[in-house]
Amino acid sequence: MNRIYGSCTGLLACLLLCTCAGQEPLSPDGLIRLGTRAGGYEGSATRASVNDLAGLAAVGDKVGVYGVVTTRTDALYAPLTSEWNGTPLMDNVRTTGIDAATGMLFWNGDYTYPLEENRRVKFCVYHPYAPVGTGGDNYVEAVAGQSPVLHFRLTGTEDVMWVRPVIGSRREAPSALLFEHKLTQLRFRLVDDEGEFAGVTVTGLAFNGVNTASTLNLETGELGGWSAAQAAVPLPLKSPAAISGTTEMPQVLAGEVMLQPGQPVFRLTLTTDSRGDYPGIEIRPSGGETVFAAGRSYMVTLKFRDRTAVALSAKVMPWVMDGYGEGIVE
Structure with a gap:
């Protein structure tokens, strides 16, 4: 099971939560580890939407992760193109859980960074997870030459959240994951x-x-x-x-x-x-x-x-x- 660590970057008014992450040394095995760390949140337990780390843990098995290999130096700020045409390193991987105390993200299987120093991984993370498909109320559409697109339908009770992409490699730990409410x-x-x-x-x-x-x-x-x-x-x-x-x-x-x-x-x-x-x-x-x-x-x-x-x-x-x-x- 894999994780990512993040670091607290301060409160932004529109953010759901700031997933804290201390950038820990990368291990020699190059395993991808993503996660969050608790940071003194005071969410209301009566609200159904996600407001704090505990709320994120409650939907910990409904987060989707894409990890795309790229050699572009501007990948953090510019959308990828041809990189999306191949199969991503992490191809819409669904989390299996998020630890409420430590904020660790878990999923099935192991994923490792590329050996080449110029090859990094751009992570795109979202909620709620949806399978890749072509129809229905909630599905992810694969689009040639650009990012996949989540199709969703609301009943009024759903949270839709998105994380600004982060970059990681064998030499560079990913920075903080920041979940934003889109509704x-x-x-x-x-x-x-x-x-x-x-x-x-x-x-x-x-x-x-x-x-x-x-x-x-x-x-x-x-x-x-x-x-x-x-x-x-x-x-x-x-x-x-x-x-x-x-x-x-x-x-x-x-x-x-x-x-x-x-x-x-x-x-x-x-x-x-x-x-x-x-x-x-x-x-x-x-x-x-x-x-x-x-x-x-x-x-x-x-x-x-x-x-x-x-x-x-x-x-x-x-x-x-x-x-x-x-x-x-x-």
Whole structure:
């Protein structure tokens, strides 16, 4: 089983997590070792998306790794071309696990760096793993002369993550792996200051007309066009929630949804057990933002007044939940 070690490079607002790695001496056998090291994360255990090393370990068998041999000196910064035409050294290898304490990445089999000093390996890492194919909801498309492309379809519960490529060789240990969220996350809390909705329960919250299918270039991290609009993508509520929050103590709904980034507005329909449905709720970013950004988690406050549910405000925070600062959208 093989690993890679990484080194902590500081917090970036859009990053899921900084996989730390100390560059340890390469062993004479030239074995490829990739991994991460814990670094004081404080993720929320109630959220389904990956927010810390423990969360990454929970999906440790769903990470895909490509390792492509190249002699190009600019390979770290420029996309490969003809190198993709052959079979990669690591050809969409699926991890078998990630250790929650040490961050080690494991997979079946051994892979070694080329003996030649001018031949290095460029690693492209992504989540969720998908097999190479030509159709279905989730698959990797092999493209001649360029990076493979991940095709994926969302239900609202999936994380899509990508790592900026790193380079390694017998003389050069790979640098840190940095996982980035490629989607926008939305979470919700309720406020009923007037008590008009006492005894009313939220039974559902659905996003109307959102796209659910796209592609991800595994080397460049670029998302392709979006399609497959769905009439209603539900927020996966853990259970029906009685409306009881106030401005001072808002009620957080247990559940989050991950959707297409770059949207100026999301439209929602909220359903209740005794007050009917509330369609046409609109959420927009503010405070200088014009679209909902990738890699950000937005806390949206729904304020209830009389019979109208109003999107009052959105609080945005980096997806990394480790005590660093947060931005406010007002």
